[in-house]
Amino acid sequence: MKKVLLSMVVALGITGAVNAQQGTAQIDAGVGFDSWKGVPVYVGADYFVTDDISVGGEVSYASVNNYNNYSTNFSVFGIGANGNYHFNRILELPAEWDLYAGASLVYYNWSYNDKVNNIDLGGNNGINPGGQVGARYFFSPNFGVNLQFGGGSNVSGGRLGITYKL
Numbered sequence: 449m450k451k452v453l454l455s456m457v458v459a460l461g462i463t464g465a466v467n468a469q470q471g472t473a474q475i476d477a478g479v480g481f482d483s484w485k486g487v488p489v490y491v492g493a494d495y496f497v498t499d500d501i502s503v504g505g506e507v508s509y510a511s512v513n514n515y516n517n518y519s520t521n522f523s524v525f526g527i528g529a530n531g532n533y534h535f536n537r538i539l540e541l542p543a544e545w546d547l548y549a550g551a552s553l554v555y556y557n558w559s560y561n562d563k564v565n566n567i568d569l570g571g572n573n574g575i576n577p578g579g580q581v582g583a584r585y586f587f588s589p590n591f592g593v594n595l596q597f598g599g600g601s602n603v604s605g606g607r608l609g610i611t612y613k614l
Contacts, residue, residue, distance in 0.1 A: 472496040476506075476594050478609015486512035486522070490607055494532065502532045506554070506599075521561045528554030530580065530599070544592075546584040552599050553577055584611050 473495045480488035492506035511523035532550030541547060557573040582596030590613045597606045 473614045475612050475614065476609050478594070478607055480508065480510070480607040481605050486510040486524075488524075488607075490609070492530075494530075496534075500534050500537055502534065502548070502550075503530070504532075505529050506552075508554075522558070524556055524558035526554045526556040526576075528552055528576075528599075532580070532582075544586045546586070546592075548583070549579070549581040551577070551579050554599070586611070586613075589613065 473493060475491070475493045477491045478489070480490055488508055488510035490506055490508040492504055494502040494504035496502045506526070506528050508526045509524070511521065513521055530550055530552035532548040534546055534548045535541070536546055539547065554576045555573070556576060578599050580596050580598040582594060584592045584594040586592035592611045592613075594609050594611045595606070599607070
């Protein structure tokens with residue numbers, strides 16, 4: 449888990465540094481919610497290619513012990529890309545709001561282990577396409593909160609977090 453968290457921090461730093469030099473960018477981080485018992489975490493960044501369109505990436509991780517009330521460990525790691533259309537201009541929203549929808553493509557890798565019998569029950573990886581809709585509210589020009597539903601990753605049920613504009 450330490451390696452995964454370190455990977456998230458490094459990816460965030462690289463993405464933030466690159467985007468900060470190219471134009472308007474923002475960083476999101478927080479927790480997800482889904483139908484299973486884990487609490488996913490995510491870090492992502494978006495770069496605005498126009499006033500209405502952003503592209504970005506995300507890294508996410510979740511792990512749960514005693515999955516389905518059985519002594520197992522289930523974990524999933526995801527990394528992906530997204531594109532969003534921001535409706536702020538056409539809906540004439542106040543500057544504090546950011547309403548968006550888009551598509552994503554996420555590579556995921558999960559594993560499932562029986563801790564009692566010390567058996568690797570397998571794992572899987574693959575690519576998930578997804579769609580998302582979300583909103584951000586900014587308390588200041590650079591800091592806000594975000595809420596998103598969908599996205600094609602292990603936080604695909606939804607996510608809640610903070611946003612920082614570079």
